[in-house]
Amino acid sequence: MAHTTYAATRIRGLSVRDIRFPTSLEADGSDAIHPDPDYSCAYVIIYTDTDFKGHGLAFTIGRGNELVVAAVKSLAKVVVGKKLRPIFENFAGTWRELTSESQMRWVGPEKGVLHLAVAAIVNALWDLWARIEHKPLWKLLVDMEPETLVSTIDFRYMEDVLTREEALQMLREMQTGKNNREERMINRGFPAYITSAGWLGYSQEKIERLLKGFISQGWRHFKIKVGQDLEDDKRRCKIVRDVIGEERTLMVDANQKWSVKEAVDWMKELAPYKPRWIEEPTSPDDILGHATIAEALRPLGIKVATGEMCQNRVVFKQLLQAKAIDYCQIDACRLGGVNEVLAVYLMAKKFNVPVCPHAGGVGLCEMVQHLQMWDYICVSGTTKDRIIEYVDHLQEHFKHPRKVVSCHYLAPKIAGYSVEMWEESLMKYEYPYGSEWKKLFSCGKYQDPEASPPPWIEHRTKGKIVYR
Ligand SMILES: [Mg+2]
Secondary structure, three states: OOHHHHOOOEEEEEEEEEEEOOHHHHOOOOOOOOOOOOOEEEEEEEEEOOOOEEEEEEEEOOOOHHHHHHHHHHHHHHOOOOEHHHHHHOHHHHHHHHHOOOOHHHHOOOOHHHHHHHHHHHHHHHHHHHHHOOOEHHHHHHHOOHHHHHOOOOOOOOOOOOOHHHHHHHHHHOOOOHHHHHHHHHHOOEEEEEOOOOOOOOOHHHHHHHHHHHHHOOOOEEEEEOOOOHHHHHHHHHHHHHHHOOOOEEEEEOOOOOOHHHHHHHHHHHHHHOEEEEEOOOOOOOHHHHHHHHHHHHHHOOEEEEOOOOOOHHHHHHHHHOOOOOEEOOOOOOOOOHHHHHHHHHHHHHOOOOEOOOOOOOOHHHHHHHHHHHHHHHHHOOOOOOOEEEOOOOHHHEOOOOOEEOOEEOOOOOOEOOOOEOHHHHHHHEOOOOHHHHHHHHOOOOOOOOOOOOOOOOEEEOOEEEOO
């Protein structure tokens, strides 16, 4: 590693912006729990005293994005002013400083808004590191000595199932054949499935039209949203099966809609349509509930997948220990950035559970491709039963968007983590002052948050706050 290149570099500042896209206008992304998402992100840039910058983000679906932005501002002091050498040479320690900031951790720890903010900062740090090394992130990870890679992971709370030594052993065992696997990622890429036809708010005509288009492009794996209305789900599953035929794969996603028994009963009704997995059948925190569902559905040939709202490596650890998931769906910024995602991949390998990353949203496809390629080259060594989600929305805002060719993600070539957005897009969609938002407020499609008084009581009079 060319550590000398950043020996004296210091982080001089961090900016964070509230970026929102009005995706709810077209029902893009709609599911049983989130009928009107406006795909958004807290967008972070880390500035150094050189020309190198790091870009990172955490995805949200609209309201509440300002909370993540506020949490990033509160955490910024952990990294701003620091030199890069101590950050990257003890990345596990830096990660713990961010996740265990002595007072901030009370409003987490390692979950929710605070963890999303950690992810945005940590992702920006990794982007910065990869740019300094002139490598795409996957290649930075792949070229690391096992000792260096393992040094980025905080093993606290997971050593009862995976020790540092076991992780090292796993990585060392997979060193042979790395070059061939890397070639494959560059030439062929990693297989993908598509969710773009399956949003709950889409009409039958739109579903059929989109599916036929995707099939003509060669897609073989499709996911649709379920969970709002059983009869409607049967109708939509039948439409999809009729169009895609028996030989292609259907997955379904309930986005946490059901309680445990309801999930089992509902999926028994959908079993004739042969879904490969049910994704997020119930609360993301209900580890034993997932285990019950998985056990009940196994005889029907339906697997259980979850992870996009799994708070941290501890919950993943228990899902794996309890045999509650058949597919592990890491998310690039629900977990606390790259360091924690690496830890979960290694645990999944130990339990022999395939990882199929959650993607879509804003920038998730761009990020998870790097992680999955590292897993293929350095950890799992196989694409069997593994597939990356693909959604074709919003990629036009990214400077170096993912390249999906013949239904495979191709290994990124540009240095960094692929999350940098065009400045023009950031200017247009920054909420609430961006030019696109001004237009949406003036035509009445959205309410300007500043045009009406807030629903709480707070009067400022001559510098004093008066409550009455
Ligand atoms: Mg999902």
